[in-house]
Amino acid sequence: MPRPPSAAALADLQAVVGAAGCLTDAAAVAPFLADHRRLYRGATPLVLLPKNTGEASRLLAICHRELCAVVPHGGNTGYCGGATPDSSGTQIVLALQRMQRIRSIDRMNLSLIAEAGCTLSAVQEAAQQADRLFPLSLGSEGTAQIGGVLSTNAGGTAVLRYGMARDLVFGLEAVLADGRVLSVLKALRKDNTGYDIKSLLIGAEGTLGIITAANLKLFPQPQDAATALAGVDSPAAALALLQRLRDATGDMLTGFELMPRFAVEITALQIAGVANPLALSAAWFVLVELAGPGEDLNLRTRLEATLAAAHEAEVITDATVAMSMTQAEAMWKLRESIPEAQTRRGASLKHDVSVPVSLVPELIQRGGELIARLAPLGDMIAYGHMGDGNLHFNASLKVGAAVAEFRRCAPVLEQAMFDLVESLGGSISAEHGIGQLKAAEFARRADPVEIALMHALKRTLDPRGILNPGKVLLSGP
Amino acid sequence: MPRPPSAAALADLQAVVGAAGCLTDAAAVAPFLADHRRLYRGATPLVLLPKNTGEASRLLAICHRELCAVVPHGGNTGYCGGATPDSSGTQIVLALQRMQRIRSIDRMNLSLIAEAGCTLSAVQEAAQQADRLFPLSLGSEGTAQIGGVLSTNAGGTAVLRYGMARDLVFGLEAVLADGRVLSVLKALRKDNTGYDIKSLLIGAEGTLGIITAANLKLFPQPQDAATALAGVDSPAAALALLQRLRDATGDMLTGFELMPRFAVEITALQIAGVANPLALSAAWFVLVELAGPGEDLNLRTRLEATLAAAHEAEVITDATVAMSMTQAEAMWKLRESIPEAQTRRGASLKHDVSVPVSLVPELIQRGGELIARLAPLGDMIAYGHMGDGNLHFNASLKVGAAVAEFRRCAPVLEQAMFDLVESLGGSISAEHGIGQLKAAEFARRADPVEIALMHALKRTLDPRGILNPGKVLLSGP
Numbered sequence: 016m017p018r019p020p021s022a023a024a025l026a027d028l029q030a031v032v033g034a035a036g037c038l039t040d041a042a043a044v045a046p047f048l049a050d051h052r053r054l055y056r057g058a059t060p061l062v063l064l065p066k067n068t069g070e071a072s073r074l075l076a077i078c079h080r081e082l083c084a085v086v087p088h089g090g091n092t093g094y095c096g097g098a099t100p101d102s103s104g105t106q107i108v109l110a111l112q113r114m115q116r117i118r119s120i121d122r123m124n125l126s127l128i129a130e131a132g133c134t135l136s137a138v139q140e141a142a143q144q145a146d147r148l149f150p151l152s153l154g155s156e157g158t159a160q161i162g163g164v165l166s167t168n169a170g171g172t173a174v175l176r177y178g179m180a181r182d183l184v185f186g187l188e189a190v191l192a193d194g195r196v197l198s199v200l201k202a203l204r205k206d207n208t209g210y211d212i213k214s215l216l217i218g219a220e221g222t223l224g225i226i227t228a229a230n231l232k233l234f235p236q237p238q239d240a241a242t243a244l245a246g247v248d249s250p251a252a253a254l255a256l257l258q259r260l261r262d263a264t265g266d267m268l269t270g271f272e273l274m275p276r277f278a279v280e281i282t283a284l285q286i287a288g289v290a291n292p293l294a295l296s297a298a299w300f301v302l303v304e305l306a307g308p309g310e311d312l313n314l315r316t317r318l319e320a321t322l323a324a325a326h327e328a329e330v331i332t333d334a335t336v337a338m339s340m341t342q343a344e345a346m347w348k349l350r351e352s353i354p355e356a357q358t359r360r361g362a363s364l365k366h367d368v369s370v371p372v373s374l375v376p377e378l379i380q381r382g383g384e385l386i387a388r389l390a391p392l393g394d395m396i397a398y399g400h401m402g403d404g405n406l407h408f409n410a411s412l413k414v415g416a417a418v419a420e421f422r423r424c425a426p427v428l429e430q431a432m433f434d435l436v437e438s439l440g441g442s443i444s445a446e447h448g449i450g451q452l453k454a455a456e457f458a459r460r461a462d463p464v465e466i467a468l469m470h471a472l473k474r475t476l477d478p479r480g481i482l483n484p485g486k487v488l489l490s491g492p
Numbered sequence: 493m494p495r496p497p498s499a500a501a502l503a504d505l506q507a508v509v510g511a512a513g514c515l516t517d518a519a520a521v522a523p524f525l526a527d528h529r530r531l532y533r534g535a536t537p538l539v540l541l542p543k544n545t546g547e548a549s550r551l552l553a554i555c556h557r558e559l560c561a562v563v564p565h566g567g568n569t570g571y572c573g574g575a576t577p578d579s580s581g582t583q584i585v586l587a588l589q590r591m592q593r594i595r596s597i598d599r600m601n602l603s604l605i606a607e608a609g610c611t612l613s614a615v616q617e618a619a620q621q622a623d624r625l626f627p628l629s630l631g632s633e634g635t636a637q638i639g640g641v642l643s644t645n646a647g648g649t650a651v652l653r654y655g656m657a658r659d660l661v662f663g664l665e666a667v668l669a670d671g672r673v674l675s676v677l678k679a680l681r682k683d684n685t686g687y688d689i690k691s692l693l694i695g696a697e698g699t700l701g702i703i704t705a706a707n708l709k710l711f712p713q714p715q716d717a718a719t720a721l722a723g724v725d726s727p728a729a730a731l732a733l734l735q736r737l738r739d740a741t742g743d744m745l746t747g748f749e750l751m752p753r754f755a756v757e758i759t760a761l762q763i764a765g766v767a768n769p770l771a772l773s774a775a776w777f778v779l780v781e782l783a784g785p786g787e788d789l790n791l792r793t794r795l796e797a798t799l800a801a802a803h804e805a806e807v808i809t810d811a812t813v814a815m816s817m818t819q820a821e822a823m824w825k826l827r828e829s830i831p832e833a834q835t836r837r838g839a840s841l842k843h844d845v846s847v848p849v850s851l852v853p854e855l856i857q858r859g860g861e862l863i864a865r866l867a868p869l870g871d872m873i874a875y876g877h878m879g880d881g882n883l884h885f886n887a888s889l890k891v892g893a894a895v896a897e898f899r900r901c902a903p904v905l906e907q908a909m910f911d912l913v914e915s916l917g918g919s920i921s922a923e924h925g926i927g928q929l930k931a932a933e934f935a936r937r938a939d940p941v942e943i944a945l946m947h948a949l950k951r952t953l954d955p956r957g958i959l960n961p962g963k964v965l966l967s968g969p
Binding site: 121122123124125126167168170174175179181182191195196197198199201202203204205206207208209210211212214215217218219223234235237254257258261262263264265266267307308309311312317369370371372373374400403404405440441442443444445446447448449453457461462464465466467468469471472474475476487488 | 598599600602603645647651652656659668672674675676678679680681682683684686687688689691692694696700712714731735738740741743744784785786788794846847849850851877880881882917918919920921922923924925926930934938939941942943944945946948951952953964965
């Protein structure tokens, strides 16, 4: 339904933001046309940079009137091409990067209002300056913007304790498809007045409205942490360790990341400054983190005792507890460097999937068999947020093997992997979202009633189909 | 748009559920026609009791075809008349009470599937039998059904730590207005595939669909708790105590309930077996609870130390820490008996409101002035979940004063109280919802863009307007 913008429409849009608020020069526009992973390359007549919600509202009103498609754009760190325009050259890019104020912070209420263009790091820092914690954390936090973080319902390493982005929002300000501004920025822990529109906009990848600001939940800063690497013989043993840690430490368990020995080997080999637990005899490693309010909790002693009991019960083969902040950081660096090590090693086939935590061992067993059978040139690297049931289930090309042949396995492996995940009651996109990358697959696999409802909601909130067309939902139905 | 059901339509509905699944006899139907607080009294041609989701689906399909209004009904413990049919005698009541299976429990994944008719107590017990915790807890939990708990996004005493009902749901099964069944019962901590429809149905009070089952989040059972009553001179001091407890104990702080001395006096006087802290010199009391995974956390010692430091800093006037489970229970009984003591004392004017936690002292100061000015025959009893910013802000008739004159103050006081709450960025319904009681007030006060969106969503999910008409949203626009 959207159509190419007329010259008059483009002029109207430019008039709203002025010269400082739009980019048309090819070099300036280029960064907005390709996604982070270089999977997609688009074109646009115009990149718009509104400096406040009022401007964003007037831009959307014009786009709505003119049936002009709009692609919202944040830090461009997404994995599914959600912020990249299509190749038609008719879709306007609306980038929120100039809206980067922290509007207010309420220490006692543990809340903070940030505009969409604030980087995740900037939000974390503003919270920290008030001796508070904004817990959402992910590798690209220096670049990712809070508008994109919320629009994709980002996850990261702290989900086990603090939840996904959606769980960290009190209220939103958003511009709707027709330019109306929804402003519900209240910071209330309890508010049962009507439908939860906020949760609908979060995770909608800019297809139902454009988030311009959010009132975010903060937490007390943890005052102490303890970190360890434990070796286990199998994912089932890792699951048993998770259960023990939960029972012994409850909410103090803030990290539980699983890594296969092979991933640790390639990472320790290639990346400087990472912890190296390979002296431990183990097929799998688990990075465990506890955090809590005060040093008198003796978290390190507590962690050591729990691991000792797990060792006694033959749940773990061995463990190393970090004795300093530096050691703890090296352990986290090991975990966080796996993607980089994988990239340096060569081609990968990647899947971001989740299953109930109880079924992670079965997922690994059967997913490993799929890789061996369907992508035999690859080694399995299934690692990640086991405490959330979310693994990055990848195959990494064996050294010296033929990359083209390996890549040809991708579609068949993906189908088989998604079938497996589906059979285990899991998700084909745990934290990366749908974007354009998985829109067709999602359309094919989603519950028919659920996806019909999503299309109905899309038509209701964006009747002219101008908001980020082709993302999340395929056109239609 | 709904119309009175024809005899044929009623026969079709009865045929779906059989004789065991419908009530027409006046005595059997009577309990479904009045709400818990006896604010409303309705009429119905038929109470339907489907025994499974298939039956519920077929009933809704018939109602949709026949334009027959349906009022979903759970444990009937709501405060706003959300489950009571209107007086026209044309609205069918659909009660979920026969759907009371716990379908499954996954200890390791910390999840449980319950049907809508399970009481909240039954869910708590099923979790406990698996050594897990379903944390949602409220006074009427023995009667309230999980379908109603979710449909009203219930709160209760554990929100500070565990969130509202919406925060405790992985997935839902629901029958839509036309009888289609949405079945997304996955128990995933991460799933970014499309729009969050589940959050939309939760808290919609049966106006967008009828919840038939839910996959609920469980937690490890806390192994230790510590409870205390602290005296403070003012709500501002209570706020300072809250801050100290958060900093010192983080997530172990699971309860922070504020009570004015007057409420404690009338409760200690009238209800047997409650803790009596009146020997402490204080204008306000705070019930504090810590909970954690193991006894080695020494929660009582920790609580004592934090309270001692607060006393040293003149934040609290004094405190009593429970030395036994019996003492802790008596403290909670004091808090939970306030409504009963208020009822026994006489008439009340009640408001369930929330503000940012930081503004609770201002709310109490200014709200107290409103009661003194606009309902001078009442004494202020503002008490409740201060840690969530949610107070039950009531006026209780002075002994011997004229009840009719007092009640006449209600509309003016309510308007002034809601104006005050609104000016503080608060909510006119923190945890009780809208139902029919607050629908007009909500329509008047809501953000116009927000309420227009809610109406649009209602039309999309219930185009014929048959689902719980007149609740949450007034008819129209």
